[in-house]
Every structure is written in C-alpha cells, then in structure tokens.
Amino acid sequence: MSDDDRDDDEVDGVEETFAGTTGPADWIAESLDLHPVDHPASKFLGKEFLLWLWWSSEKRFGSIELGDYGQVDFWIDDRLKFQTVGEEADGGRATSDMKGGAPATTREAKFALAAGKIVEVATLGFRLKEREYSLTISGESLELAGVKVPGEVDDGIDELILERMFLLEEIHGIVAQLFYRFADERLGKTWNTKLMPEIRQWIAEGA
C-alpha cells in the first residue's frame, strides 16, 4: 500500500496488546534488544517528532482529530531543551535549556533551530475534552516525566490507582497516536518535497 492510499483513520489503528507480538516487532527486537538507542533512527526520530509537534501546534493550530480520542489540543508549554548534533557536536554536545514562560514563542528558540540544534526535551500541554495534561517528553526515548493528570478521586486506593493508571495510559495513547501521525508524514513521500520545506520556512521566518 502506498502512502497516498492510506487515510487518517488507518494511521490510528494499532495493535493494543504487546503480548506475543510477532512480525516487524521481531526485527525491532533483534535490532534493539534491550537498548533502544542502538538503531541510528532512534537517535533522531523522537526528537524530530518533538519539532513536528511544535510546528503543528503553531501552523496547524495545535488541534487534531485522533481516532477514538476525538479532538485533542496540544501546545508547547514552559520548557524546551535544545542540543547540537552531528559534527558540530564533536568535543561535547552543547545544550541550551529554556525554562519558564513560553519559550516556543521566543526568537531565541527559533534561532536555536535555525542554527541546527535539535529539540531534545519538551514540556507540552494536552487537552482532551475537559481533561488537561502537562508532561515532559524526552525525544530519544519518548518517555514521559512530570506527568500531571487531572485526577478527581480523593480517597479509596483502588479507585485512585485505577484512575491514575487510566489517565497515564490515556496520555501515553495520545502521544503514541500523534507519533503515528508524525511517522506517517515523516516516512511518507511528501516529506522532502513538501513538509520539510514548510518547516524550514517556519523556522526561518521566526528566527
């Protein structure tokens, strides 16, 4: 199936269970085994995803229809961490960590991108219906930290655990669905001809 044959609903489809997974997962297992950073793409794919989220939040108004989740709003919150990459990083990787306020709206942030830095870590906000989340995503591993969830249960340990796990899984699911959207574009045919130039122009305009 070519990229053009797919529709958005298909992109959202994912096998929910990990138990007994076979097929492409075996390739991943062989390639990555216990250390997911072994594959070259794992070094940059998640980081490019963070940039894509940032770009989408500004150029696509940070609102997206995500299959079963429905409408999801997202935005870059109060932290962006950049890092140099490639040959320029020889002798040590330079980082700049912008915290507080709205770093995504600053020229310094766009300057960092224009200078070839990549987004290493970003704090984002998400809104799904009346539920609002805040969390920090690490680009390399896509692991979540500082996840603030909109819990309502005050007492009852069973209810508390179930609610917090439900919310944690929900936000993981949302991030995964967004990542699939990114992957569909990043690995699609129009990335180099259409989307990359758009992102470059967005960076250049803001710097």
Place this chain on the structure above:
Amino acid sequence: MPLLSGAMGARRYRVLGAKDPIDRDELLELLGEHAFHEPPSAAKGGENHGWVSMHNLCVTEFVHDDSFYHQYLCFSLRMDRKALPARLLKALLELRCTSWMEETGRERVPAAVKREIREQLELELFPRQLPNVGVHDVCWDLNRGLVWFFNNGNKANEIFRIHFARTFSVDTQPVGPLHLLADHKHADAWVPRIDAIGHSDYRATEGS
C-alpha cells in the same frame, strides 16, 4: 515520581516470556522471595535493594488485597544506599593518623596501618549512619504484558530490570519510538524506510 500522588514519571517495558496464564499466587510468592531485606550487618556500607509493599516501604509481605488492582500488580522497589560522608571520613582519618604518629614516634603512617585505621573508623561510623532510602513504584499490567517503573533515572531502571528479571524469570524491553512503530499495522511499510532515512537538516538552504 510515584504512582499514587503528584506528578508521575515512568518508563514502560514490555514483559517478554511471562507464563500464560499468569498464576497470581505465584507472583506474590516470587515477590516475597525477592523482597527487600535489611543487610546482615549494620557496620557495613553499600547498596541493597528488593521489593516492598507499595503502601509501606517497611512491609515485605505481599497479599492480594494490597497488591492486585484489577489487571495491575502493584509493588515498589526499595533501593537503600549507605555511605559515609567522604569529607568527614577523610578528616577523622587524618586525626587518627596524626595520633598514631605521635604515639609511635614515626613520621609517616604505613599504608597497611592506614587501611586498618580506616576500617576501624568505618566500623565505628556505619552503625550510626542511616541509609539513603529510595522507593520507586512498579505497576505491571498483566493483561497487556506491560510494566511501568515509576522512575526516569538510568541507574534505577537498570537495577529494576535486573531484579525484575531475576524475580519473575522474564525479560523486559523498553517501549521506545521504534517499538511503537513496530506495533503499528503499517509497520511492514514503515520499518524498511526507517533504515533508509537520516536525520533531517532543518536549517534553511540557499533558495529555500
């Protein structure tokens, strides 16, 4: 960043090689066998870790009601580290060595004697030192074959994975970006392309 309160931070792992079906009683027994135990001697430093109840870090008995919540098995990894303050140890060691030289009339302390003095100091100080205690929650989704370890640190995660593997005779595999792609129904198309792409250069080029 614990499961029960405040902001959460966790790494997710697939659990590979678990028995099917899972025997919940056996899981509790295994937790008990690999539970946290106080070190045999309080006069020694070092690291010590093991499973404890999620509800009390001093409880090492695991019962259904406090461990299973629907499909989740919840417990915690306790990691104790006992060390002496290096600067204090160095200062006390210097004083003892000075005393030894005064008593013996010698101008320097032989290495073997210095080692003995140091060991004696540690024997005196370690029993007075409480360990640094870390507790990190674990939530194993038995239905989906996923385990969540509520800590983002590399060292803690390494210890968790090793202890989890030894306890349950399973492997854990981090769920990273490529694993996510591999689970998608488009994986057959995506995975070969991942091999072919490189990092995009987002810097403006001439004419762009």
